[in-house]
Amino acid sequence: MQNDIAEILVTEEEIQTRVAELGRRISIDYRDKVAGDPPQSLLLVGLLRGAIVFLSDLMRAIDIPVQLDFIGISSYGSGTESGAVRLVMDLETDIAARHVVIVEDIVDTGKTLSYLVGNLEARNPASLRICALLDKPDRRMVPIEVKYVGFEIPDKFVVGYGLDFAEGYRNLPFVGVLKEHLYKVVLM
Ligand code: 5GP
Numbered sequence: 550m551q552n553d554i555a556e557i558l559v560t561e562e563e564i565q566t567r568v569a570e571l572g573r574r575i576s577i578d579y580r581d582k583v584a585g586d587p588p589q590s591l592l593l594v595g596l597l598r599g600a601i602v603f604l605s606d607l608m609r610a611i612d613i614p615v616q617l618d619f620i621g622i623s624s625y626g627s628g629t630e631s632g633a634v635r636l637v638m639d640l641e642t643d644i645a646a647r648h649v650v651i652v653e654d655i656v657d658t659g660k661t662l663s664y665l666v667g668n669l670e671a672r673n674p675a676s677l678r679i680c681a682l683l684d685k686p687d688r689r690m691v692p693i694e695v696k697y698v699g700f701e702i703p704d705k706f707v708v709g710y711g712l713d714f715a716e717g718y719r720n721l722p723f724v725g726v727l728k729e730h731l732y733k734v735v736l737m
Contacts, residue, residue, distance in 0.1 A: 550718060554725035558707060559700050561722040564682075567699045568603070571680060572610020575650065575697065580613050582648050582676070590614035592642060592649045596665070597621045599654035602711030602719065603682045603699075607652060618642045622661055634664045649674045650697075654711050655683040659691035666693070683707065683724065700724075706732060 579591045591611070595604040597619050608615055621638030649669065656662055662679055669677055680697035687704045702724075708714050709721030714732055 550721065553718070553728055553731055554708075554721070555728045556726045557723050558702055558705070558726060559683075559710075559724040564699070564710060564723065565606070568606045568682075569610045571697050571699060572607055572612075575607075575680065576612045579648060579650075583613055588614070589647065590616045592616050592618060592644060592647045593652050594640065594644075594649055594669070595619045595652045596654070596661070597638065598719070599711045599713065600652050600682075603654055604652045607680070616642070620665070622665060624661060634661050636668065644669060644672050644674045646673065646675050648676045649678075651677070651679045653679065653681045655685065655707070656681045656693065656695055656698075657685050657688045659689050659693040662693050662695075663691040682710070683712075 575591070583589050583591050591613060593604060593608060593615050595601055595617065604617070608617065618640045619638070620640050621636070622634055623637045625633045651662065651665060651669070653662060666677065666679070678696040679694070681695050682699040684695060684698045684701045685704055686701055705726045706714070707724050708718035708727050709724045711719050712724065713719045714727055718727070
C-alpha cells in the first residue's frame with residue numbers, strides 16, 4: 550500500500566498536533582454555547598465515509614460534551630471529479646436549535662459542502678459551521694466558509710487518514726499523494 554504513494558503531504562505527527570489544536574479551538578468556541586439551561590451537547594455531523602478517521606480523533610480532542618451523527622452524500626461525478634450531489638443517508642438527529650459542526654475530510658470544489666449547508670440550514674440549527682481536515686483552495690468553484698481547517702494542500706489527489714481511492718488506502722495513518730499511474734489507468 551505504501552508503495553503506491555508518491556509523496557507524503559501530511560505526516561501522522563503533523564495530523565495529531567493539528568487535530569489537537571482544532572479540538573482545543575472548538576472546545577473554547579462552544580463551551581459557553583452548550584452550557585445553557587438546559588445544557589446541550591455540540592452535535593458533530595460526520596460525512597460518510599471519508600471523515601470518520603478524522604472525526605474519531607477530533608472528538609477525543611474536544612473536552613465539552615459532544616454527540617455524533619452521520620450523513621451520506623453521493624456525487625454523480627466520474628473518477629476523481631465530483632459532479633452533482635445528492636443525499637443518500639440522512640441524519641437521525643433533529644438539528645433544530647442545535648449547535649452543529651459538520652466534519653469533512655476535504656474541501657475541493659466546494660459543491661458537496663455547499664449542498665449540505667443548504668440542506669442543513671433549512672432545518673434551523675442554532676448554528677452551523679464546517680471543520681475540514683484538508684482544503685484545496687485552488688480547486689474551489691463554489692464559495693464556502695470553512696471555519697476550522699486542518700491543512701491547505703495543493704491541487705493533488707490524496708489518500709489516507711480516511712480518504713480513499715476506489716475504497717482503498719483509508720487506513721494509511723498519513724495523507725499522501727497517490728502515484729498518478731494508479732488512478733489514471735482506472736479512469737481510462
Ligand atoms: P467537492 O464537492 O468539494 O469537490 O469534493 C469533496 C469530496 O470529493 C470529498 O468529500 C472527497 O470525497 C472527494 N475528494 C476531493 N478531493 C479529493 C482527494 O484529493 N482525494 C480523495 N480521496 N477524495 C477527494
